[in-house]
Amino acid sequence: MKKEFKVIADLLSNNTRVLDVGCGDGSLMSLLVEEKNIEVRGLELNQDNVQKCIHKGLPVIQGNAESELHQFPNQSFDYVVLSQTLQAFYDPDKVLKELLRIGKSVIISIPNFGFWKVRVKLLLFGKMPVTKTLPNTWYNTPNLHMCTIKDLFIFCDEKNIKIKKVVGVNENKTSLIKRSNLEIKNLFSKLGIFLIG
């Protein structure tokens, strides 16, 4: 199981209602149902993934998060989870607003463009970085709006969004990210997981 999902599961309380936006094949939803008795719903664009979720008995709605979040009522979920997709939207600002409208809290994970290997690749080789977390090249990447953990901190501040907890993930190690250690964690975390709202 992905470390990221374990971290997300730990951030969520038992017996809550969670919407997983871009739920993929339902791995995270399965985990939440089995270990935390959470009532889950998924939103997923890809037909194969939708079928996989249905096969597992997980409720999933086929649709596009960019244009179809309006169907969920205000504050209808305790948490809305968005795993490594924010940077792929045309309008991440608008999507985030929708997530905060639907969920009492929102969990967002981002591949961190501030990770030292990413910085080194661009600095030393002068090429767009290709790493395990960012496996695509510049012309075929779905990531339109890459950002760093620090960027998302600044963004939340500007939009007056409350940051409740941030966890940095590097391989199997996780650590709490605070404003006091932001610079160093922004350098050594592959992934940032934000609990906001």
Next chain:
Amino acid sequence: MNKKFDNIKKLYVSKPLKLDCGKTISNFPLAYETYGKLNSDKDNAILVFHALTGDQFVTGTNPITNKEGWWVTAVGPNKALDTDKYFVICANVIGGCMGSFGPRDINPVTNHPYGLDFPVITIRDMVRAQESLLDHLGIKKLLCATGGSMGGMQLLQFCTTFPNKTFSAVPIACSTSHSAQNIALNELARQAIMADPVWDNGKYFEKNIQPKNGLAVARMVGHISYLSEKGMQEKFGRKLQEKADYEFSFNADFQVESYLRHQGYAFVERFDANSILYITRAMDYFDISKQFDGGLIDAFKNQKTKFLVISFSSDWLYTTKENKDIVIALNASGADVSFSEIKTEKGHDSFLVNEPDFLKTLKSFIDSMYEKIKK
């Protein structure tokens, strides 16, 4: 009534049923068929609602028409509705012509077939009539209920009229109310029948004849609406029917004309013109939101049933948008709902033909629901 209807399963519903039009019917026949076996826990039953021209014979050979059942692609051993595992039930709707109470039955007051004296029925009347069948079969709660097109409309009505009577539900290619376009197409079908002089205000049956020409045209309208533009182009294009060049006549030069004529005239052998009038009317009157003060959200409140809504990308009769509106209403009511749009060029007909993605999704869902019950 025709003798061949004597040997099919029928329940005489004794409980009076007050119809939406105000009239009450009682002791009326409801023809049905079952497939597979009900298990000892009585928790493996699936109720199928049929579409406009369907009937209770979903799979195997229809004993009246000697043709294959209408949903043979989905119902049978190891299929989506696996009859080795599940007990599948389907009833002919009232207003129909496959043994259930319909305009062909004899009116005891006049001793003639009802014809247009048959009461105008609604989708809710159809569904209320079928509930008695579950009591009769000793089923308290269904594992699943499903249906496409008008079958899906009956299913949505069933879920709102009898909440939580089924553990899960799969409405397919349908909507919560009939659109203007769908009413218009139904009106075209009805006008075709009524324009046939043989129809004679619905009294043709007494003379033992059918308004074949009108009924065939009505069916042709339907068949056009069941296909997609692209699907039709791919299937027929401008291909000619067993000839090298145009005949310069009004015979069926094109394959698509020949197809429509064949479908139209095959249909008159198995269906009743008055039934088409009554059933299409029921579809037109269908609007769930009208039955509840708070509209659709109110209609689906407190639903424990787990829904899977399925639409087909090329269906222009019951579009993905209309199906998504069902999902939005269910979501707004907090119901457990899944949705999948199957990408296909086969149009509205997709649920009746071999569409692997659709059948796989349907099977996965029903099997996973059964696992949940058995956990």
